[in-house]
Amino acid sequence: MAKDKRRLDLTRPVAVWRSEDLLDGCKAAALTMILRTVGCRWNRCTMCGYASEGAPASAKDLVAQFEQAMQRCSPEVQVVKIYTSGSFLDPQEMPAVARDEILQRLEAMGIKRLVIETRPEYINQDVVEACLSHLDTEFAIGLESSNDLIREHIIHKGFSFQDFVEASEEVHRQGGRVKAYLLLKPPLLSEGEAMRDAMVSAKAARGYAEVLSLNLCNVQRNTQTERLWERGEFRPPWLWSALEILKSVRGTIVCDPVGAGTRRGPHNCGKCDSAVAEAIRAHAIAQDTRVFDELDCECKSTWRDLMDLEEESFGTPLI
Secondary structure (H helix, E strand, C coil): CCCCHHHCCCCCCCEEEEEEEEECCEEEEEEEEECCCCCCCCCCCCCCCHHHHCCCCCHHHHHHHHHHHHCCCCCCEEEEEEECCCCCCCCCCCCHHHHHHHHHHHHHHCCCEEEEECCHHHCCHHHHHHHHCCCCEEEEEEEECCCHHHHHHHHCCCCCHHHHHHHHHHHHHCCCEEEEEEEECCCCCCHHHHHHHHHHHHHHHHHHCCEEEEEECCCCCCCHHHHHHHCCCCCCCCHHHHHHHHHHCCCCEEECCCCCCCCCCCCCCCCCHHHHHHHHHHHHHHCCHHHHCCCCCCHHHHHHHHHHHHHHCCCCCCC
16 A cells, blocks of 8 residues: 555654764764655666655755754764755755755754765755855765766666766865765676676776765665566675675775665675674774674675676676
């Protein structure tokens, strides 16, 4: 049965949680909130199901959601992350009056850094200045891949690598920070192809982003990826692949393996999933690949054999 959006309390956020994050290379307390907006205006990416969370929240509703979320804040919190399942800088999602009120509140609280997500087309001189005039802001952009063919024809992202570059340069001109999201294993790519693309993309994006965030593709509901998965034509990435990428990339790269160990999420054999996922989370804070040194499992040889077979079959994904 479809969700009845009329019954949603638009003054309450979708989710709020406390965690740890990096702040200038040091561990810091963070508060993350997901605000319920009208949703992503683009809404065409093959792996994204967040549009189903959208509802017609007003500027007043969004400020109320923010206030509810900030009740979980405490004096030790230095980083606040505000996600909207779309773009914080899109005025149709986040009206300027609500955005400015939220920024003023965070500035008054002495928050050290704000992290927001946005598509590159919403980044311009005025909105970047509006954020940075209040507090240090990190602009997270879902680049996914540096390969325009993969991003446009497989992910359906709707912007070019050059668009990402120009948005990043605008942020940096004004002294802001950029985080680039990279996607491991879009549908239709084999495991080896996906791993190599993520490595190449990390190298290409490194010059334009202070932080890289490796997102491991999971199967969200009501998406093209889910339809492929239901037909047995898509398997989420192996956690071993994520480890290889994290070990190969220079500079700051983080990863939160959402849904690790589940059928819809990144997984290995089931026996080692928890240990590997925990090591990936530890690496995000420590930025030390030695946390991976003791990890091993008999399924690692299966993972290697799978990629060899995919190469022999001309890159065809094997489930």
